[in-house]
Amino acid sequence: MTTSNPAYKRILLKLSGEALMGDDQFGINRDTIVRIVNEVVAVTRLGVEVAVVIGGGNIFRGVAGGSVGMDRATADYMGMLATVMNSLALGDTMNKAGLTARVMSAIAIEQVVEPYVRPKALQYLEEGKVVIFAAGTGNPFFTTDTAAALRGAEIGAQIVLKATKVDGVYSADPKKDPTATRYSKISFDEAISQNLGIMDATAFALCRDQKLPVKVFSIFKHGALKRVVMGEDEGTLVYA
Numbered sequence: 001m002t003t004s005n006p007a008y009k010r011i012l013l014k015l016s017g018e019a020l021m022g023d024d025q026f027g028i029n030r031d032t033i034v035r036i037v038n039e040v041v042a043v044t045r046l047g048v049e050v051a052v053v054i055g056g057g058n059i060f061r062g063v064a065g066g067s068v069g070m071d072r073a074t075a076d077y078m079g080m081l082a083t084v085m086n087s088l089a090l091g092d093t094m095n096k097a098g099l100t101a102r103v104m105s106a107i108a109i110e111q112v113v114e115p116y117v118r119p120k121a122l123q124y125l126e127e128g129k130v131v132i133f134a135a136g137t138g139n140p141f142f143t144t145d146t147a148a149a150l151r152g153a154e155i156g157a158q159i160v161l162k163a164t165k166v167d168g169v170y171s172a173d174p175k176k177d178p179t180a181t182r183y184s185k186i187s188f189d190e191a192i193s194q195n196l197g198i199m200d201a202t203a204f205a206l207c208r209d210q211k212l213p214v215k216v217f218s219i220f221k222h223g224a225l226k227r228v229v230m231g232e233d234e235g236t237l238v239y240a
Ligand SMILES: Nc1ncnc2c1ncn2[C@@H]1O[C@H](COP(=O)(O)OP(=O)(O)O)[C@@H](O)[C@H]1O
Pocket: 015, 016, 017, 018, 019, 055, 057, 145, 163, 164, 165, 166, 168, 169, 170, 171, 172, 173, 174, 175, 196, 197, 198, 199
């Protein structure tokens, strides 16, 4: 039996909305969400406090056709509402898996989800509950990656873990350029100056200024989250 300790006490986990689709065209794939939740359970068993921000691409993609030509801010509010749906699904799956999850929304929608109140979120984390931050930052023109950076900084997370469709940060988009190579680590300044599309510049800049490191790893790789939390070699570290 290993006696090593996790590398972090409190983490902000950013889950790709699109990854929730599994092999489906859009929506939430049951097996996929259950598998992701089981990975979170494994990490909470280590005593790590977990906060989550989830994207909305899986749902919003399904209605994106109708949003063509729409006012950008209106489309963004639809995207934020999509993250609320994902957050509810994720919270429900977590509760069924034996965790206690609390969803908090950046947009007032109080019959459905409690509002985001920072001290309350901190209290939940200290009690060992998983806090899911829904509705992104609550503002159009931002992304859920920026929401992850913002909430991560607010709750004093030691790292933002971006669980996404690729297994790290590459020299170019690996889905478009097969010759792209993966970095094991890269600074925020390098990532920003090279315009690496893995995270938007707003999110990168916020993390850089707050000295909040980011680890990018694959959501599809079994056990990767736990390895990251244990400080093992997995994915790409982006550092200040
Ligand atoms: N330099 C890069 N390294 C890795 N991935 C990149 C890079 N540039 C663009 N990408 C793309 O970024 C995507 C992940 O970012 P994003 O679309 O924001 O996903 P998420 O759904 O996790 O928010 C990957 O699927 C990848 O195709």
